[in-house]
Amino acid sequence: MLYFDHCASTPPYDEVVQTMMEVMRSQYANPSSLHRLGADADKLIERSRALVAQQLQTTKGEWIFTSGGTESNNLAIKGVARQYQGRGKHLITTQIEHASVYESFKQLEQEGFRVTYLPVDRSGHVRPEHVIEAITDETILVSIMHVNNELGTIQPIEEIGMRLKQYPKILFHVDAVQSIGKLPIAIEQWGIDLLSGSAHKLRGPKGVGFLYLRSGITLYPLFTGGTQEGKQRAGTQNVPGIVASAKALRMSLESQTQRNQKHASLKSQLNSIIDDIPELKRNGGEPSSSHIVHFSYPGMKPEVIIHMLEQHGIMASTKSACSSKDDKPSRVLLAIGASHEQATGGIRISFGDEHAERDIAALGTALRLVVEHLKPLERRLT
The missing domain is CATH 3.90.1150.10 (Aspartate Aminotransferase, domain 1)
Incomplete structure (x- = not known):
């Protein structure tokens, strides 16, 4: 075959499977528990968060663990739109985004947001100048994928990010699910404010995602009921999956x-x-x-x-x-x-x-x- x-989806590294099994056996406590076993599990999560940040040249406190790329995209887009709608209700994306992005914007339109869906050329690329031309006084978010999940086309994220630096009140989200581990990404240098990734796309386990959230940005949470992940994403963390995912990310980037x-x-x-x-x-x-x-x-x-x-x-x-x-x-x-x-x-x-x-x-x-x-x-x- x-x-x-x-x-x-990708076959996980053997080392990743082994790590996940070992952590699942030994670190079964809830990382939010106050006892020693809970504290040990929490330390593993924080070490994994530090490893992700180190590998992608960012700061540890800027990463949230989620259940996958779909949740990361939903949280980034809806979280920004609902949190910052006082600044404006205009959003910009493209016609070729992954369904988890595209349908998030469709949902937000039902909530009264106005969305501009930028066209692409026949090769599947969006033009940076079209992004800038679409900006209004009400624009609060631009979301553009790095690598298209069907065509494989690479969008000019660096140039778009550089141009958006002229608009400090507009946040820039990048769906990097198909590019992490395949292409270089300079998150801070390119002016990216939010970035989504998924572990099972880079030989990690299913059910774990990454979301970069530039320091100072607050999201309106999708989930409530706990203070996990910096109060941005309630719910007991998947300790074995997170540890294994951080390892898969390191191996893929190497x-x-x-x-x-x-x-x-x-x-x-x-x-x-x-x-x-x-x-x-x-x-x-x-x-x-x-x-x-x-x-x-x-x-x-x-x-x-x-x-x-x-x-x-x-x-x-x-x-x-x-x-x-x-x-x-x-x-x-x-x-x-x-x-x-x-x-x-x-x-x-x-x-x-x-x-x-x-x-x-x-x-x-x-x-x-x-x-x-x-x-x-x-x-x-x-």
Whole structure:
């Protein structure tokens, strides 16, 4: 079996699994308890928080642990909007954000906020000047993802952050779920106020997320009932998951450069294969992350391709795992100007540490066989 769905979730490092098991056995006390066992568990959380901050060159007190990227995005966006709505009720994002961001803004619109959804060009990139042009006296938040979870396109976060420094009352949130461990991120240097991450995207456990919150920012909490996480996120912390996640982050960042170089070579190899198959069309443009390749078979339902690839031992996906069971055309592909057929027939391939050139060759062989099999059925399956 070849697993090419690392954007959805990654296999955890063996060391991470071992760490999680050890902590689960030994540190079962509630970290909020006043007794010694509780204090020991709390110390592990704080050490993990310090490790995350060190690895991402920030300050320990600026990190909140959550249940995942979805919660981090929801807390950042709704927390800022509701806390600072006295300054204004205008928000800015893009048309191609992950559903946890996009639908958070849709929810806020129902609460009376006004949202500008910025367009992207045909390659899938937002223009920094469009961000600035959209700003009004009422703007309090800009939220733009670093790497798109479908296309892999890299947004100009550094330039946007630099321009937003002229507007100190506007907070800048970045969804970095698909970029942490893959691309360099300079949080403070780029002027980022809030940043979301997820452990299971970088070979850590599911159920743990990170949220960077620049010192001095207060969020309106989504959860109440406790004083955990600096009173920003109530609820008993997942001690084994947090400790294991901090370890996964460190390991991923240590190998980031080599991973990026390897994936770039694999991506070039796969792109050449796709370009040699006339029925397939690559989506998105450069700059893009080296671990994602996205293409369409216009006129063919993607689930048919996915299941046929699986028969050849290939595991791939259609779009974001959070939306993969939705048979509607991809909102992201429609935003870049793709046709309805192209937007409906998208396939995402995402690489991991285990992949080599022989795996891409095997994927290419499977793709050719699948296309040859499906060509006579193409119109009947639309």
